[in-house]
Amino acid sequence: MKLRTILTAAALALAGFSQATAAALEKTSITLGVGGKPLFYYLPLTLAERLGYFQEQGLTVEINDFGGGAKALQALIGGSVDAVTGAYEHTIRMQAKQQDIRAVIELGRYPGIVLAVRKDKAETIRSAADLKGATIGVTAPGSSTHIFVQYLMAKAGLGTDDASFIGVGGGPSAVAAIQQGQVDAIAHLDPVISKLEALDAIKVLVDTRTAEGTKAVFGGTNPAAVLYLKKDFIDANPNTVQALVNAFAKTLRWLEKATPEQVAAAVPEEYWLGDKDLYIKAFVATRPIYSVDGDIDPASMKSTLDLLTVTDPSFDAKAIDLGKTFDGSFLKKVPAQ
Structure with missing residues (x-):
């Protein structure tokens, strides 16, 4: 009691x-x-x-x-x-x-953002410098995933409008965008990225899920x-x-x-x-x-x-x-x- x-x-x-x-x-x-x-x-x-x-x-x-x-x-x-x-x-x-x-x-x-290319495009898109003319999936135009890719492109000597960007949202719709060939590459986050990796649907080009990957892109946190x-x-x-x-x-x-x-x-x-x-x-x-x-x-x-x-x-x-x-x-x- x-x-x-x-x-x-x-x-x-x-x-x-x-x-x-x-x-x-x-x-x-x-x-x-x-x-x-x-x-x-x-x-x-x-x-x-x-x-x-x-x-x-x-x-x-x-x-x-x-x-x-x-x-x-x-x-x-x-x-x-x-x-x-x-x-x-x-x-x-x-x-x-x-x-x-x-x-x-x-x-x-x-950021935790990953830039990845569709597996069948991996031979032609090997880095951000190869994104010219590509269609890239992002969570939404103007969002951090969009700006992240633009930053990588600018650092690689491309214009920020040298690629087309499509909002693919999050979750299943983003996974489907790669599986159905709607986009050539994707800038997204987990669990979407890990799901696509498990499906062997993408090849990762840039990964900011770690301190090392973030430093490689931005020089620090x-x-x-x-x-x-x-x-x-x-x-x-x-x-x-x-x-x-x-x-x-x-x-x-x-x-x-x-x-x-x-x-x-x-x-x-x-x-x-x-x-x-x-x-x-x-x-x-x-x-x-x-x-x-x-x-x-x-x-x-x-x-x-x-x-x-x-x-x-x-x-x-x-x-x-x-x-x-x-x-x-x-x-x-x-x-x-």
Whole structure:
């Protein structure tokens, strides 16, 4: 009976804490946009949802999954979502357009994007320099996968419009695009890439799922997925933003220690693309991409700015204040575990 009394008291205390937390929030219901939720790029979002960490912070989070990161960004600018888990580079691009969008926690420190060519095109497309005239599948035009290929092409001496780009979405539609010959090459993420490798349908040309692969492309780390919001929303809802950051920070800590089997068990079965063992294998290959502390250092910010200036020579890098693309103040207030 004593143990039951203690457990009941603890549960009531936790409930009271949650209610107190919720009462302090400016908004308890949040609409969050993402472009391809089943992809490993956004795994921390799915885990925060499935592990109950949003609810623990007193938040009800409605997730809208769009065809790609660019569409999720458009939803934020248009006001149909409050926040986005998307590529850090969008905060820089929007600043150039006089839109104050700021990241508050890094979820991925490496892009995790892979450029691969359809197997029957492997003899003619051996590197980014051979992509001229090719049709390339990306998650969505304007998304990080699209910009990534443009960056590789520009570094190889090609124009960013020397190839055709098709949005193939995520999951089964991306796999089908290669299998049905709709595209010659694809820039995508896991589990799509691992599924295509298992089907022996592609040959990998560039791989940023590891520190080594990312350094080979960018010369160092390169921030990937982040949680970003409009500056005016952050200013008006600091407690709500803190709750979101708390939930994602706890997720990153869980992810750092979780086994591949625990991760697979935590996500919806449809994320496995019909093969749980393959999903686990893909997670192992992708695991290094996730941020450990959620912070973004100045060198990594500069790396992303360089990516944008290479893909768009007209981009005015001098007009960008990188210090206004990331607000690390909420990370400093995350409760210790």
